[in-house]
Amino acid sequence: xxxxxxxxxxxxxxxxxxxxxxxxxxxxxxxxxxxxxxxxxxxxxxxxxxxxxxxxxxxxxxxxxxxxxxxxxxxxxxxxxxxxxxxxxxxxxxxxxxxxxxxxxxxxxxxxxxxxxxxxxxxxxxxxxxxxxxxxxxxxxxxxxxxxxxxxxxxxxxxxxxxxxxxxxxxxxxxxxxxxxxxxxxxxxxxxxxxxxxxxxxxxxxxxxxxxxxxxxxxxxxxxxxxxxxxxxxxxxxxxxxxxxxxxxxxxxxxxxxxxxxxxxxxxxxxxxxxxxxxxxxxxxxxxxxxxxxxxxxxxxxxxxxxxxxxxxxxxxxxxxxxxxxxxxxxxxxxxxxxxxxxxxxxxxxxxxxxxxxxxxxxxxxxxxxxxxxxxxxxxxxxxxxxxxxxxxxxxxxxxxxxxxxxxxxxxxxxxxxxxxxxxxxxxxxxxxxxxxxxxxxxxxxxxxxxxxxxxxxxxxxxxxxxx
Amino acid sequence: xxxxxxxxxxxxxxxxxxxxxxxxxxxxxxxxxxxxxxxxxxxxxxxxxxxxxxxxxxxxxxxxxxxxxxxxxxxxxxxxxxxxxxxxxxxxxxxxxxxxxxxxxxxxxxxxxxxxxxxxxxxxxxxxxxxxxxxxxxxxxxxxxxxxxxxxxxxxxxxxxxxxxxxxxxxxxxxxxxxxxxxxxxxxxxxxxxxxxxxxx
Numbered sequence: 001x002x003x004x005x006x007x008x009x010x011x012x013x014x015x016x017x018x019x020x021x022x023x024x025x026x027x028x029x030x031x032x033x034x035x036x037x038x039x040x041x042x043x044x045x046x047x048x049x050x051x052x053x054x055x056x057x058x059x060x061x062x063x064x065x066x067x068x069x070x071x072x073x074x075x076x077x078x079x080x081x082x083x084x085x086x087x088x089x090x091x092x093x094x095x096x097x098x099x100x101x102x103x104x105x106x107x108x109x110x111x112x113x114x115x116x117x118x119x120x121x122x123x124x125x126x127x128x129x130x131x132x133x134x135x136x137x138x139x140x141x142x143x144x145x146x147x148x149x150x151x152x153x154x155x156x157x158x159x160x161x162x163x164x165x166x167x168x169x170x171x172x173x174x175x176x177x178x179x180x181x182x183x184x185x186x187x188x189x190x191x192x193x194x195x196x197x198x199x200x201x202x203x204x205x206x207x208x209x210x211x212x213x214x215x216x217x218x219x220x221x222x223x224x225x226x227x228x229x230x231x232x233x234x235x236x237x238x239x240x241x242x243x244x245x246x247x248x249x250x251x252x253x254x255x256x257x258x259x260x261x262x263x264x265x266x267x268x269x270x271x272x273x274x275x276x277x278x279x280x281x282x283x284x285x286x287x288x289x290x291x292x293x294x295x296x297x298x299x300x301x302x303x304x305x306x307x308x309x310x311x312x313x314x315x316x317x318x319x320x321x322x323x324x325x326x327x328x329x330x331x332x333x334x335x336x337x338x339x340x341x342x343x344x345x346x347x348x349x350x351x352x353x354x355x356x357x358x359x360x361x362x363x364x365x366x367x368x369x370x371x372x373x374x375x376x377x378x379x380x381x382x383x384x385x386x387x388x389x390x391x392x393x394x395x396x397x398x399x400x401x402x403x404x405x406x407x408x409x410x411x412x413x414x415x416x417x418x419x420x421x422x423x424x425x426x427x428x429x430x431x432x433x434x435x436x437x438x439x440x441x442x443x444x445x446x447x448x449x450x451x452x453x454x455x456x457x458x459x460x461x462x463x464x465x466x467x468x
Numbered sequence: 469x470x471x472x473x474x475x476x477x478x479x480x481x482x483x484x485x486x487x488x489x490x491x492x493x494x495x496x497x498x499x500x501x502x503x504x505x506x507x508x509x510x511x512x513x514x515x516x517x518x519x520x521x522x523x524x525x526x527x528x529x530x531x532x533x534x535x536x537x538x539x540x541x542x543x544x545x546x547x548x549x550x551x552x553x554x555x556x557x558x559x560x561x562x563x564x565x566x567x568x569x570x571x572x573x574x575x576x577x578x579x580x581x582x583x584x585x586x587x588x589x590x591x592x593x594x595x596x597x598x599x600x601x602x603x604x605x606x607x608x609x610x611x612x613x614x615x616x617x618x619x620x621x622x623x624x625x626x627x628x629x630x631x632x633x634x635x636x637x638x639x640x641x642x643x644x645x646x647x648x649x650x651x652x653x654x655x656x657x658x659x660x661x662x663x664x665x666x667x668x669x
Contacts, residue, residue, distance in 0.1 A: 016657075016658035017655070021633055023631075025648060025651060025654065027655070027658055029669050036551075037550065037552065040501065040552075057669075081499035081500070084499070124666075130550055132574060147574065147577075148552035148574060148577065148581060149503075149552040150578065150581035150644070151577070151581070154645050157645045157648075157649070158645060158648045158652075158655065159655065160648060162633075196486055197547065200570055227574075231573075253668035257667060257668040260667070261668045296486050316483060316484070316485035320484060323484070413549075414495065415495050415498065415499070422518075432490070432549075434548060436490060437490050440513065
């Protein structure tokens, strides 16, 4: 038998039907659902008189719209439109009988944090959600990707997706990371290398010593942003770190089933000599703490760099860079560490997990954030919040001057009241620096949690290595 | 779903690269629970001032492109989120075909579910169509899906590739779910097998 990649193996294990032209029906093991991209899909089912094929494999949680302030169960805290979407999810989840974590449930949070936390996401699974950051679950060696609302309806009705296989891409990070360099810097550095279209048509497998050394939280950060590089999904082969994270979670297999699952999971790796259509290799030692300067996640530079000049680029990117520099209110040649910020946002499905919050606490412990700065920490789930409080992190944050919020997507995409105002500049641990992403005419610099914490203390983009 | 067979119309040029889904339809307009009515907010932040007045320089506000049915766009069009509101807005505006050197993966599949034909062509051919689109409303292109051909206003013919299954669905306006449900037996047999092999799933 010819050697297979990890992606080949998971794909082959989920083809329920293959047509002559290679179009497949891929079976979906877990379908995660949130309030923004699902109402039209449930309505479609209703209109066609269809039911949810596998409600037991379907998990719903509101996250995009929900306020993150105390007392949010008071509907007055949401706009009328947000309330309609959250209420629609509530109604649809109950009517179609899917698993559901309402706003009032301590387990509620960002769908991509709740899935792994509750043990819904397991190695070798196919996981989809009407959200591009579904790539996050690839950290478990699960084939996970975002889908549109029509596909959400298709999965609800049939538990399958009509798919053609993508190509295989390997991203290897060799060696060790230097102090101050994190999973976020890895994933941004890779996008800086490949561009936001570099992964289009591929499923990425991340490998190498620096990836192996990451915790599950770090691996989720890396895979989360595979989509920002254009890839359909990002994958990391499961190992002892994965099994240790999964073991004992509420929906993880137990007893004999655990043993059976483990036996299969241990076959989920890329065979020696398997073919990759594209390979990118970075040396872990070469990766520095990075920051984005522009309005695309590919606009990445080491924190020691300067704002580029549009003429540094080629083709269509010249105009895009000119537009980005103007939008961001920067000057070519300006040192990145001279850029002053108004806001710090720590959270999102990229960096809203416990390890991220610990990294922030380590930097800000016993210190105060810059006067006049707005700094917000939004845990990824109610359970992350509870754990941070138990570990004493929340106290450190509040003493330093951070707002300590309830769980949700919050200012990552600013669909709830957490938004930047016009011209405001933010150091954010989220995943997208697009124009208007965090608020109309708001300006976003993507960074790691430690770098965001450093920026909160100084009021400027800051090299975390100077604070270690 | 509306069928897509053959279309002759005005093409609007948008040479900017990496046009993302947040530009196509900003999140402020994702709060509807309907599939329709997004066209007026297509490219909202590029198209309107904060007071709702139009930005005259934006391509779709120019008189010659107000009824454009084709978009010729820069590389990596539709990158970012999975929001199907992006193709809903494009279709609702009246655009039925987008041409670029590449598309983001999820956006690309979302188009086909909404009667929009995304066409990938090499840079030189996109440049040629972009130049044709720059000429305004007198330059009408024809997109023929059956023949897989674009004819420029000068009569030049450009061939394009499209997945055979997706082509058929567009030509016939087929409902995916209905088709998949016809293969229900295969899915049930897969589920039966998996209940034995991977019961923990």
